[in-house]
Amino acid sequence: MLDSFDQKKAQILAEIATTNEANPDLSPKGTIDELCLPIMNSINSHSDMITTSSCSGRVSVFLEGDKKGNSKIGAKGDGGHWLFVTHDKRQVSRWWKNIDFECQIEKSNFKPSRFVLFKFEPLILHVKCRDLTTAQKLYQTAMSCGFRESGIGVNNIVGIRISIKLDIPIGYLNEEGKCVLLVDENYLEFIDNQAINRFNENESKLNLLHRKISDMMFATTEMKIEETKNERRDRKRREGLAKQEALMKEKGKKLEMGQNEEPEDG
């Protein structure tokens, strides 16, 4: 019998294996960000860890939700919507060219209450660990690479976070329901470049984290496990069977389910 961690891990691996553009997961983008795949593969090759959500980093521009509803300040929430979103730094430059902004600021008594925000959000990874010892080791590895907003939640899930952000209000919603820009094109170009710098910094932090996880998490595990050849063969057979079974279930389930839930990240 597989324990509950191994069952959960097999189920998630099966979901990852069947996710592609034709068969999307429940995130807004629908697929795993390419930049995350190498580090996810490394983490998931460790017998005591499994990634549960990931976003490699992104630029988004959106109109805030209606605060009379339940929308939070600076969040898309109810009634807000994306004007632009990308996980690819090559797509950032001049993103505004296809967007229909009003550029004339009105001199009226109208007090805007909903704003247009330009955000850069860095890598975020959630990793479920088999036990607290593994979770603490992963947490400390992340902290040592500068992911200073990391922390362990419930069920030994480690949130890996860093604060290389941009959070810039650039406009507002006017009385006619049009988005009005408060900055000029020079400034938009300037923050595009700032976002690209942060994409680069984020990528180098991601690579550092990947190296450190490979060094620190695997070195000690191998010593700790001391599995015999036979134990390893049996474990691999059990894991393979569980993965196959979960894969079959997953394929059935996806056909039954809708795609309209939004997880926290991605």
Next chain:
Amino acid sequence: MLDSFDQKKAQILAEIATTNEANPDLSPKGTIDELCLPIMNSINSHSDMITTSSCSGRVSVFLEGDKKGNSKIGAKGDGGHWLFVTHDKRQVSRWWKNIDFECQIEKSNFKPSRFVLFKFEPLILHVKCRDLTTAQKLYQTAMSCGFRESGIGVNNIVGIRISIKLDIPIGYLNEEGKCVLLVDENYLEFIDNQAINRFNENESKLNLLHRKISDMMFATTEMKIEETKNERRDRKRREGLAKQEALMKEKGKKLEMGQNEEPEDG
């Protein structure tokens, strides 16, 4: 004998009790933010928790450090410096009036590499708990109030974090070493107001957190402890003695120490 948690708690309470403007702590500001005091007092009245650092939220404007040194992107770091910082929303409006900016953008081939950032950073609290059960309960309480970037670190320290931020590049350092603004005064006024909105939102989140901690952390503890009158009297006596002893030590130590270290928050 007090256990190590009680000793640490007595020492921190003694530090808090002796900190004031004439006798500052090691944070840049030197004193505890007023808005934090009520929630800190509540937390610290619980026998299994002690606050280890706090910042009630602030606006800061600074020149980034020199990236050739070890400075991080978007951080003050080596060679950077504050142009303005406040924890008081009433001080935000028109902060730039006393600062000597160049407002004329030069048309040259100079590529700036150091930027001026305007930031709003919300409440952050670190709380050391006696055990993992208490840490997990506090973590879940914080998450339930929207402090979604919270997490448990090592030694049962809970980091309580929320992402109501602003992170806005507004200028750069030119060849002559002067700060040049990239936005106009209208935009500066606009982001002042955005920061004040976030201060208000932050304060209401802080109050919500305070209420929930009072409700959730204390209700169950009282049931759990079931301390007799005599046990309580003995504990209070022990705690009082330890606090007094730590207070005396702390007063001696402060006279010996410099004030030039910067902790992470505050």
